[in-house]
Amino acid sequence: xxxxxxxxxxSTKDNRRRVWVTVLLVLVGxxxxxxxxxxxxxxxxxxxxxxxxxxxxTQEQPEEVLKDRLASAREWNSRHRDTPILDPWLTQLDxxxxxxxxxxxxxNDAPAMAQLKIPSLDINLPIYHGSSEETxxxxxxxxxxxxxxxxxxxxxxxxxxxxxxxxxTLFDNLKNINEKDAIYINVYNEKLKYxxxxxxxxxxxxxxxxxxxxxxxxxxxxxxTPYGINSHRLLVHxxxxxxxxxxxxxxxxxxxxxxxxMYVSLLLGLIVLILLIRWIITNTKRQRSES
Numbered sequence: 484x485x486x487x488x489x490x491x492x493x494s495t496k497d498n499r500r501r502v503w504v505t506v507l508l509v510l511v512g513x514x515x516x517x518x519x520x521x522x523x524x525x526x527x528x529x530x531x532x533x534x535x536x537x538x539x540x541t542q543e544q545p546e547e548v549l550k551d552r553l554a555s556a557r558e559w560n561s562r563h564r565d566t567p568i569l570d571p572w573l574t575q576l577d578x579x580x581x582x583x584x585x586x587x588x589x590x591n592d593a594p595a596m597a598q599l600k601i602p603s604l605d606i607n608l609p610i611y612h613g614s615s616e617e618t619x620x621x622x623x624x625x626x627x628x629x630x631x632x633x634x635x636x637x638x639x640x641x642x643x644x645x646x647x648x649x650x651x652t653l654f655d656n657l658k659n660i661n662e663k664d665a666i667y668i669n670v671y672n673e674k675l676k677y678x679x680x681x682x683x684x685x686x687x688x689x690x691x692x693x694x695x696x697x698x699x700x701x702x703x704x705x706x707x708t709p710y711g712i713n714s715h716r717l718l719v720h721x722x723x724x725x726x727x728x729x730x731x732x733x734x735x736x737x738x739x740x741x742x743x744x745m746y747v748s749l750l751l752g753l754i755v756l757i758l759l760i761r762w763i764i765t766n767t768k769r770q771r772s773e774s
Contacts, residue, residue, distance in 0.1 A: 502766055509759050513752055519649045520748045524741070526651040530622050534609045537595045541672040544593075549671045552590060556631045559589050560638055564695055566628040570687040570716070571614035571643045572707065576627060586627055587612055590671065597632050597670040599623050599642060602733045604656045610668075614643045620651070630695060632668050632702060634675045634723060639695040639703065640668075646706045647713075652742060654706040657717060666702065666721050667734050676730055677702050677721035684708060684715050692718060699723075 541549065563582070576583060590596045595609035610632060614624035622644075625632060629641035644654035666677040677700075683692070693703055700723035707713035 498766075498770060502763065506759065506763065509755065513755055516755075517748060517752050520752075522650040523652060530609065530651065530653075531607050533594060533622065534598050534600075534607045537593060537598050537609050538669055538672075540593050541669070544672070549673070552592070552671050553633055553673060556589050556633045557635060559586070560630045560633065560635065563628075564630075564637070568626065568628040568641065568690050568693045570690065571624065571626050571705070572713075573687050576613065576615075583627060589631060590633075593671065595622065596625055597668055600667040600669070600734050600736070601660065601664065602667075602736045603664045604660060605736065606654075606656065607736065608644070608653065610642060619643065619645045619653075620648070623653075626693075626705070629693060629703075631670075632675075633670050633673070634668075634700050636700055637695050637697055639693065639699075639701040641693050641703045641705060643705045646708065646717075647710050654704070655742065657704060657706050657719060658708065660719055665730065665733065666704070666719075667730065668702070669734070674726055674731070674734065676724050676726045678724045679719055679721045681718075681720040683718050683720070685718060686714075687716055689716075692720065 563586075566582075578584075591612070595611055597610040599608050599610050600606060609622040610625055611618045611622055612625055612627075614626050618624045624643045626641035626643050630638040632640035632642065644657070645651070646654050646657065660679060660682065662679050662682065664679045666679065668675040668677070685692070695701070702721050704719040704721075706717050708715050708717040
């Protein structure tokens, strides 16, 4: 007596194969969609950690060592007040230049040159020498030609940072800064406070406002604008003000935060994942009922 085959194993295998291919494609799509979210938060964490490690390192150094490094930096500043200041994204520096090599020796025995904090924007970043592309991937760059960020009358330190990287926040939120916002610099355990007094958008070659001003202690933050076009520069100018006791508490903020697009990406990812799980469950039930 012949047996009748009622279950089509070939059809079942094909259906399972389609399910797994669909699942794989959706997971690949999710990975691509969530990559900027994961990479940005990871790099933000690394940069925030590097900034805090700099602060911890300088706190642990002998006071005489810190004073010696700052004295050397002040002497360097006094000798380089007339160095040309050029746009960091249009200028290629000569690494073999003796003056540039001397510059790299200043404030160079710590994990970074200094630490930048802007509590109103949740910014907590290390400051490194120069403004090369590699430097600006990891934090804030100090623009060669401007004064080292150590304060002092007649000093004008210029700090540069990227906007619009897909793998880090950096200066993305600088456009949201307001006049009178506080900017803090920790340089070899010396805390400096600056207050924003002017915000302007200029062409890359317009650098007159980056020059030092006699009798004033200034810093300027620079980033490219508009987002994705980068034809102009956003300049945030600030002047030195006294450090109050409550400022020390403000400087303790971590600076690690999420941006609005991160929440949107995570929500969309969760929705896709829930729909995928629901589809798998529905498909599995249908297969069982057909069997």
